[in-house]
Amino acid sequence: MTRPGICGKIGEMTDWKEGMPPVVRFAPSPTGYLHVGGARTALFNFLFARHHHGRFILRIEDTDQKRYQPQALEEIFASLKWLGLDWDEGPEAGGDHGPYFQSQRTELYRRHADELLAAGRAYRCFCSEERLMRLRQEQEKAKMVRGSGYDRHCRGLDEAEVGRRLAAGAPHVVRLKVPDDRAVIFHDRIRGDIATDSAQLDDLVLLKSDGFPTYHLANVVDDHWMEVTHVLRGDEWIASTPKHILIYEALGWAPPVFAHMPVILAADGGKLSKRRGAASVLDYQRAGFLPEALRNFLALLGWAPGDDCELMNLEELIAAFTLERVQAKAAVFDQAKLEWMNGVYLQGHSVESLLAEVRLLWEGMDLPAGALADEEHLKKVIAMFKERSKRISEIAGNSLYFFRDPLEYEPQAARKYFKGEALPLFDDLLDRLAGVEPFSREALEGLYRGLAEERGIAAGKLIHPTRLAVSGVGFGPGLFEMLEALGRETVLRRLQRAREHVAGRG
């Protein structure tokens, strides 16, 4: 049996070459559940910080008032905690760089926007949404090659005019003055140098008309004041990074190190979504996955330790993780491999450690009163199902016949084992099972083997119909330990009922 945590990487930790401990952040937007792609980004940030003895900050980017969903916050926190990704600074944890909600830092953004305005690096724009929309349509129609995007209409407004509109309370945004035709270059730790012509960038909005900053301004300002040294984020941000570089320049700040993580795709190559396999971290929890399995699996999406090691616990992941080994290529989420890995981790769990969670699932399954009263019995059942399960939910879902009589018989198995020839065998079994002492797996096996020999048939002829009769299905734990755990009374009752069922069908 391959056990998790066999790689022995502990002790190989190295300090970050540049000396100073790094500071990273995970900055989700509370617009919905935390999906596995976000979780993977959080995980990489966490691993990087721990590996280099740095700090991991959680920051909430709630600057979009329209898309804000209050319950999303709880989901994000719960998801991160479930995966074991504790943050050193942020909501609940506190820290010296708070507040950690961008909605509570609007003064700071406004101050820097004013600073840029005063320095002539930014300007107020009074264009209406209608005008912007019309502009976009016209550009589309004209198929403009260059200069698409905002046309800098308000960039040349004179001070008097601006003052007049301001006094009139006209709604406006603040835009950055993007320099003409200049190369904007940044180094991506995963992809190397990426250069963009500033002519490709339009005068982006820094401050929205509702007073909130855009992501671009807020993330630059926060990363600066929170002393973030490494920005590890999804690669959908690559195209925006030149804008961020320009903002750093305008503010006179040194940009952090950038490293863009590859995306995670669904099996069909498309984007991961609720419909294409689960996407929410908490959905995986609900589906019976173990956090350490999902974490291990996610770590291997876009990253590999370099040797053939795959099963790694948290300490080993931390010890082995480096940015150099993060891949640039998008990775497909392979549910089958996750299932396998989860099964491996599940086998590593003791019955005791599984008890509480499985019991919770059973409790939600509408079982007869008192069915779950005997803890020793529950443990026995878990032990029988654990080894043949890949998820916790399978243990609970496949073992219901230990708490109530089967409601029906699996049709395919019934066709095979509930034939007329089974009737005399049932009679023999009913007769002998009533008297066997003790009702133990050893004695039961002796009974079955003996009877098979007497009748000159294979033991399977007795075993299979019995299994179906007592469990309703054609698969499960070894029959004799199953019968022992079920107890004589239950076994006889179910066999009797199965006999009637077979007889009734002629």
Next chain:
RNA sequence: GGCCCGUUCGUCUAUCGGUUAGGACAUAAGAUUUUCAAUCUUAUAAGAGGGGUUCGACUCCCCUACGGGCUACCA
């Protein structure tokens, strides 16, 4: 459309110019078994295409194709 990023078995990946291109999941076959699962054996399976550079390219460069991202007062 423009700009940017990417391309090794079906999937996740190893390879940092010279390998019989390795491992894992999945798949198939066999062993084992009272079923299922597990376990053990074995097998199938890859450098998108085309040009360069080089004594030698999966590895470096260019082109094409394909996939993805961005092109919002969303993040």
